[in-house]
Amino acid sequence: MLSGWVDRTVTPGRLDGLLGRGAALGLAAEKWQRAGLWLLVRPEPGYPARLEQRLGRKAPPVLFGCGRAALLNPKRSGLAVVGSRGANEEELAFSGKLGAAAARDGRSIVSGGARGVDRAAMKGALDSEGTAVAVLADGLLHAATSALYRRPLLSGDLALVSAVNPEAGFNVGNAMARNRYIYCLADAAVVVASARGSGGTWSGACENAKEGWVPLWVRHTSDPDSGNRGLVERKGARRLPDRLDSLAALFEPPDAAPAPVPERIFGEPQSPYAPASDTPVSTASAGKEHHVPTVPNDLTFYGLFLAKLAAATAQEPLSGDAIAQRFDIAKTQAKEWLGRGVAEGRVERVTAPVRYRAPPREHSLPLDEPPPKPSALPDPEIASAESLHRTEFQDLFQARLDELTAAEPCSADNVAQSLDDVTRYQVQEWLRRSVAGNKIRKLNKPVRYSRPE
Known part of the structure; x- marks a missing residue:
């Protein structure tokens, strides 16, 4: 079949080797599917739209994953939470609270799934009946079968995703590359803890600050030598407020005026359903x-x-x-x-335990208008x-x-x-x-x- 093949860069021997790799890939894909993994190919339906929009041709051509793939294309903006593996107890507690707050607000947490800040934020979200996406740099096949993730994967609350071979080991280049995917799968990012001038957290935050993918926020620290201070002073990141009444403020672009956050919103939204039709x-x-x-x-x-x-x-x-x-x-x-x-x-x-209900119907009236007269007709x-x-x-x-x-x-x-x-x-x-x-x-x-x- 290759007897008439002539090409300066792709020799018949190399082409034959590539075809052989295709057969091996087919066998590997069958093995991964048996383990519950799936793959998304750009630009097929289901591939994360945010990656395509923000990275263009630099978006990974293939994504391997496990769990609920729909979490990669959420209708509501997700929040990336990143930080050091060696974070202290206070930083880990903060990460967990941030994850829980995202869950209460109906948003997914996007992280790297690493020990420390990443897992603390994910745990905070999952423990509060929220969802999370972990972008792994290696070992997807092992993680997919790990007891650590079994329950949230089965319940559809978690998606594990990777741009590298599911059986690949750790590689510094892959770890650095996956940082951009964390930012680009979310719509805002919070750096909890970072070392100045080194490490994946620092390099990922600097790349996002340069490219302007999503708004970048940094938790305040009193340490003048920390990477957090450096990101604010040298890279244009914004300091995370000590008190945050609404996560919506994190998704505002830097040049946008912050939206007012009311303590409570009165009145009912327009009914999502219409009067019944008479036609069965x-x-x-x-x-x-x-x-x-x-x-x-x-x-x-x-x-x-x-x-x-x-x-x-x-x-x-x-x-x-x-x-x-x-x-x-x-x-x-x-x-x-x-x-x-x-x-x-x-x-x-409502909490303790977590439960749900329809809110009581409340209606607000302008202070200078009298209340409406009661009507004999039902609402x-x-x-x-x-x-x-x-x-x-x-x-x-x-x-x-x-x-x-x-x-x-x-x-x-x-x-x-x-x-x-x-x-x-x-x-x-x-x-x-x-x-x-x-x-x-x-x-x-x-x-x-x-x-x-």
Whole structure:
């Protein structure tokens, strides 16, 4: 096959060797998949958009990972927390508190997964029912099977990712290169502890300051020789306030005026659901009509979740696991909606133990206006919520699935992309139930879904 090959730089011998490496890579990839690893190739769907936008051609062509890949493309900005492996107890405690604060704000922690500040911040987030992304410089395969990460990986709260061979050992160059990926996967960064002029924390912070990827904040220290002081005085980093009322301020660019942070926001956001439609939705099942309960045309899954949460927690708050079980949804899906609700002020999070509930309805009025006269008509938002909480998620999914497959069969990817407020795992579970209940037909080669004949 290579008898007619002529090239000055790529000789037939070298090309033959490269082809052999391709076969070896295929065997290795099969081994990694058996261990639960996945890979993302630029620019395929699922590859982190932030890496492509900020690094361009310098973004790694392949990412290996384990856990919940969707955490690499979060809807809400993530916070990078970095620091020395030899941080003291005070710095470690601060890192843990910062991770917990990010979890309460519905944000992921992005770190390098190393001993010290990185793991303390991740632990703070995960212990507070938050999520984290660890960008590893080596040993992904070992980390993926480690007891240290088993529980958060299984629960979907953690993603481990690496740009190098999952079985590669430690390499200084790889460790330095991964620092840029930590910054570029987040939208703001905090340096907790750094040595001046040396080390990965210092070099990564300096590179971010030079490139301007994300806002850079540094924890204050009284040590004049610390890297923290050097980053502020020489590299243009900003000092982290001693008291921070809102993490949102960390994501403001340096030249933007800080947004005012109110102590409490009164009033309700616009209802995420619309009045119910009078037209029932139906689908064929096993040769006969199967009528799905009436579903509002503009109802979103997140909107239904909020309505059901308001009804379920009217008397007392519930844990995330209890909510997932009561609503018959995946724990990862419940966690994502709860985090979004907390961030938007539509869900209230209580502690000791951690539970959730719909916040009490409050309305603010200008001081110079009298209160409105009572009306005999019910509040349409409350009435809508009270009528919606009896709707099941599977019924809503079936209604949307009927709409998607009305013209032609569609793939699971098509369904997941059209339902942008639902995780891919949850879509797969609902599809499985629809097939088992003969409400949808599964086609093979390629796998697609269509209405029953």
